[in-house]
Amino acid sequence: MVLIQVALDIIELDRALLIAKEAVLGGADWIEAGTPLIKSEGMNAIRKLREAFPQKTILADMKTMDAGAIEVEMAAKSGADVVAILARADDVVISEALRSAKKYGVRLMVDLISIDEPEARAQELVALGVDLINVHVGIDRQMTGKSPLEMLSKISREIDAEIAVAGGLKPETAQEAVAMGADIVIVGSYIIHSDNVAQSAKNIRHAVDSLCSASGLGSDSGVSFSQKSQEEEIFDIFRRVSSPNISDAMHRKGAMCGISTLFPGRKIVGRAVTVRTLGGDWAKPVEAIDLCGKNDVIVIFNSDRNMAMWGGLATKTAANRGVAGLVVDGAVRDMDEIKKLSLPIFAANVVPNAGDPKGLGEINCEITCGGQIVNPRDFIVADDSGVVVVPKEKAYEIARRAEEVWKKEQRILDEIDKGQSMSSVLELLKWEKQK
Ligand SMILES: O=C([C@H](O)CO)[C@H](O)[C@H](O)COP(=O)(O)O
Secondary structure, three states: OOEEEEEEEOOHHHHHHHHHHHHHOOOOOEEEOOHHHHHHHOOOOOOOOHHHOOOOOOOOOEOOOHHHHHHHHHHHHHHOEEEEEEEEOOOHHHHHHHHHHHHHHOEEEOOOOOOOOHHHHHHHHHHHHHEEEEEEEHHHHHOOOOOOHHHHHHHHHHHHOEEEEEOOHHHHHHHHHHHOOEEEEEOOOOOOOOOHHHHHHHHHHHHHHHHHOOOOOOOOOOOOOOOOOOOHHHHHHHHHHHHHHHHHHOOOOOOOOOOEEOOOOOOEEEEEEEEEEEEOHHHHHHHHHOOOOOEEEEEEEEEOOOEEEOHHHHHHHHHHOOOEEEEEEEEEOOOOHOOOOOEEEEEEEEOOOOOOOOOEEEEEEOOOEEEEEEOOOOOOOOOEEEEEEHHHHHHHHHHHHHHHHHHHHHHHHHHHOOOOOOHHOOOOHHHHHOO
16 A cells, blocks of 8 residues: 655644644545754654654654764654655764664655765665665755656666655656555645645545556556646646735745736736837837737837827737737826727826837847846736746746745635634744844
8 A cells, every 4th residue: 555644844833733634634644744844843843743643653854964863863752653864864874873763663764855866875775774765856956847756767666665755746746656666655735735635635645546456556557647848837827826926936026116907807927028119119019919929928118108109009909919918117098998908908107198100129139127127938927916027947946936835825824714813823923033
């Protein structure tokens, strides 16, 4: 039977206990005191988990790099059944940890996170006596598109040890991991940031169990998964999250100033076709419409915010072409006409007077819009809170991080709905900066 381990990467102990309870209801077998929880609450986190779940296997994710024996001893004496340390530690640390694990009757899991040659290191660990290996891609590397599955497929064929796998797993990837030979599936974010923890744990349980009960378990088990392209994934996520989620993910970078929606409720997600123009000259903005595809957003910088360079006729043309939206550091006009069309428009100003079509400026060059640099093909997300620009090179990472922000907020909302205050959920007083 494949085991499911819920990773409690949460810094508030009460929330961690609550979430663990829900995850167990959904079918989690092992409960992990995640490294952030251990750093926040120390060994007390393990004691409390032991107390609350006397029958469950508790894993302490110590991420030990040195002093192997004492760290394993601490975790074991606090109630852990399994202690996780780092494969990057020296062999002598691993051997000391193994000795301590034996002495205190716990198992040792060794984590391959950030190992350059994981297959070779896994072989060395097995030779040292390790029998539980975690094939793991850490959270920050996940955000850049890395997955543990490739590493898993190589390692599971080659080593004689029990194998755990971790790194952004969801039902589909958990199932894939089992097909590749994983014995323990470790899941953090997908479960703990869900607004229905029990259901999410159940989804993992179902995915894993349905594969285990199918005949022909193994890499040729016939399970196939639809693969989205990175671009599709970015669009999917940006359509789901908000501009504030993205701003949080970018540590407050990317938000335009002084530009807001003209029609609340209309959202833009698209890639920038940029235009720089001068003094209300509307030739280049109108020419840019003909270069746009379905997911493109026209992003314009105009040096004069009191002279419109966009109006009803341009809006009609853009809407007919299926342009995703318009963002203007400048002015538009003809509100009575453009409000009847569905094009989302974000602008700095609305004025009745327009400029002339002189053809000054450029299309698809670097511009500054609302104080932010925008390059052609950058991602634009605009909603009722404002407009953010995400550089194309960082789009996948930012989308993944924004999704984490969104999931976390959904979960917190759910706890507030159940009667808690925001301050108590986040333990604000405890986490205020100490003088
Ligand atoms: O070990 C973990 C990470 O390094 C933070 O401590 C996570 O528990 C592990 O990666 C599982 O969490 P997800 O990747 O969010 O599923």
